[in-house]
Amino acid sequence: xxxxxxxxxPHEEEHISISGYGSTFLLRFSRPFSPEEIKVLVxxxxxxxxxxxxxxxxxxxGHIKLYIKGRSGYIRADTIGSKYGLYMDGxxxxxxxxxxxxxxxxxxxxTKEDVFIATREGLEDVAKRYGFIVEDLxx
Amino acid sequence: xKVVQIAGFLGSGKTTAIIALSRSLAEKGKKVAIxxxxxxxxxxxxxxxxxxxxxxxxxxxxxxxxxxxxSLAYTLEELARSYSPDYVLIEPSGVSIPSxxxxxxxxxxxxxxEKGPVxxxxxxxxxxxxxxxxxxxxxxxxxxxxxDIVTINKIDAIEDGAARSHEGLIRTINPxxxxxRISAKNGLGLEELVKLII
Numbered sequence: 001x002x003x004x005x006x007x008x009x010p011h012e013e014e015h016i017s018i019s020g021y022g023s024t025f026l027l028r029f030s031r032p033f034s035p036e037e038i039k040v041l042v043x044x045x046x047x048x049x050x051x052x053x054x055x056x057x058x059x060x061x062g063h064i065k066l067y068i069k070g071r072s073g074y075i076r077a078d079t080i081g082s083k084y085g086l087y088m089d090g091x092x093x094x095x096x097x098x099x100x101x102x103x104x105x106x107x108x109x110x111t112k113e114d115v116f117i118a119t120r121e122g123l124e125d126v127a128k129r130y131g132f133i134v135e136d137l138x139x
Numbered sequence: 140x141k142v143v144q145i146a147g148f149l150g151s152g153k154t155t156a157i158i159a160l161s162r163s164l165a166e167k168g169k170k171v172a173i174x175x176x177x178x179x180x181x182x183x184x185x186x187x188x189x190x191x192x193x194x195x196x197x198x199x200x201x202x203x204x205x206x207x208x209x210s211l212a213y214t215l216e217e218l219a220r221s222y223s224p225d226y227v228l229i230e231p232s233g234v235s236i237p238s239x240x241x242x243x244x245x246x247x248x249x250x251x252x253e254k255g256p257v258x259x260x261x262x263x264x265x266x267x268x269x270x271x272x273x274x275x276x277x278x279x280x281x282x283x284x285x286x287d288i289v290t291i292n293k294i295d296a297i298e299d300g301a302a303r304s305h306e307g308l309i310r311t312i313n314p315x316x317x318x319x320r321i322s323a324k325n326g327l328g329l330e331e332l333v334k335l336i337i
Contacts, residue, residue, distance in 0.1 A: 017274065018149070018234050022179025059272075062149035063233065065183040076187045080150030084264055091190075102186060104179040106149055106233070108275070 018062055019112040021119050022104035026135040027127075032095035035075075037130075042066060042077045043086055045126045049105055050082055052118035059109035066103050070096040100137065140219055141253040142227045142244050143336055147260030148269060148279050149233030152292040154184045156260060156323035157230050161193050163333045164226055172196070172224040174214055176203040178232045194222060202232045204239035212246035219250050226255070226336070234278070237285035255336055259286035259316075260323075263293035266305060283312045288319065288335060295322040 033041070046064050053061065061081040068075040073091030092099075105119045127134050145157050154175070161171045172194040175185040178201070185197035196214050203211040211229075218224060231240050237257045244254060259282050262269065270276045283289055291305050306318050317335065321328035 018178070020179045022177075022181035022183070024181055067183045067186045069186075074186075074190055076190075078150075080262075080265060102181050102183050104177060104181060104183045106178060 017109045018106060019110055019115045020062070020104060020106040021112065021116045022102070023119075024100060024102040024137040025123065026098060026100055026137055028098045028133040028135065029096070030131040032097050034095055035092045038068065038070075038075060038092060038096065038099065039088060041126060041130050042068065042075060042088065044129070045122055046077060046079055046086060047082060048125055049118050049122035050079070052122055053105075053107050053110060053114065056110060056114040056118060058107040058114065058118075060107070062106035062108050064103070064105050066101060068092070068099050068101045070094075070099040072096065140215075140224055140227060140251060141255045141336075142215065142229065143255035144229045144231060144237055144240055144257045145260065146231050146235060146237045146240070146257065146282060146286070147233065147292075148262060148275075148282065150265070151233070151260040151262040152323045153230045153233070153260055154187060156290070156292065156321070156329075157228050158188060158191055158193065159323050159326060159329050160333060160336065161188075161228060162191065163329060164336070165193075167333075167337070169225040169337075170223065171226045171228060172218045172222055174198060174203075174211070174218075174227060174229045176207065176211075176230065176232045176235065178202065178234065184230065194218075194224070202235050203229075203243055204231060204235035204237075208239070208243040208246065211240070211243040212248070215244065215247040215252070216250060219247075235282075237282060241285075256287040257285060258288045258290060258332070258336075259283055260290050260292045261305060261309060263291050263297045263302065263305060263320075266291075267308065270308065280312050283309060283316070286313055286316045288332070289313060289316045290319045290321045290328070290332060292321055292323055294320040294327055295325055
C-alpha cells in the first residue's frame, strides 16, 4: 500500500483508522524562556492539540509525543489523553532563546487532514499566546 | 544476536520499557542495540532513546510489520555488521502485528539470529477501554494473541483488582502466554522480565 507524504500510513491488514502527523520545528522565542516556561508552553500546546482533535470528532488520542531540544538539554512529553495526564521529563536547565521541537500526533478514528490541521493550528495558537516564531525544519 | 520485540498498542509504554530493559541488560555487561519504528515521518522515540546514550536505529514513515518489513531486515544486517550486539530490542509501531514483525526478522540474511520472546505490553490504564472498542479491540486482541509474554504495564497506576481483571481477560485471548505485571516507569517487575529475555 503506498506511503502518504502527510504522515499517515494506512495499515495493510487492519481497519482501525489511525492517523498521524509528525514534523520538526524551530521555535524562536521573543525573549529567553526558562525551563519552567518551556514546560508550561509544552503542556498548553498538547492540551490545545487534543482539544482541537476532539472538536474535529476524533474518537480519541492514540498518542501525542514531543521532543524538545535546547542548548542546555532536552524535554520529552507525551500523553495518551488528558484523562490520563501528561508525562514530562528532561534536562533543560538554562534559559533558551530557541528550541527544536519534534512532534508526532496520532489520533483514532479521524482523518489525517484533521490531525495535520489540529497540530499546526495548535502550534500557531500557542505561538501567538507565548510570543514565538515557528519555522518548519521538516514537513 | 538475540532479537526481542517489545510490542503493544499506542501509548502502552513501549519506549519507557525498552529504555529500562536496555539499561538493565547493559548493566549486566550485554551489548544492546535498539530499533525503533514509528508511524510518523519523524522519530520522536528514537531521539528520546538516544538521550540515554543507547545505540538506536530508527525506521520511520511506516510500519515494520508490513510495508517496511525489508527495511527491518536490512537494519538488523547493518547492526550485526557494524556493532555486533548481543541483543537487539525492537520497538515496532503501536499498530504493528507481532507475528508479522517476526517474519521480517526471518528475512535478515546470513545472520546468527536467535529469536527471543515476543513481548506485548498491555496498557493497565486504558487497555480494557480499548478492548471494548469494536475495531481497536479486534486489533489489540490480535497483538496479544501473538505474544509469548504479555506484560500489564502501568501497574503503579491501577488497583490490584483491575490488574487481576486484566489477567483474566488476557488469558481468554492467549491462554499460553506468560503474564507479568510491570511498571516500566519505576522498574517494578522489570528484573523478572529481563530474566525471561536473557
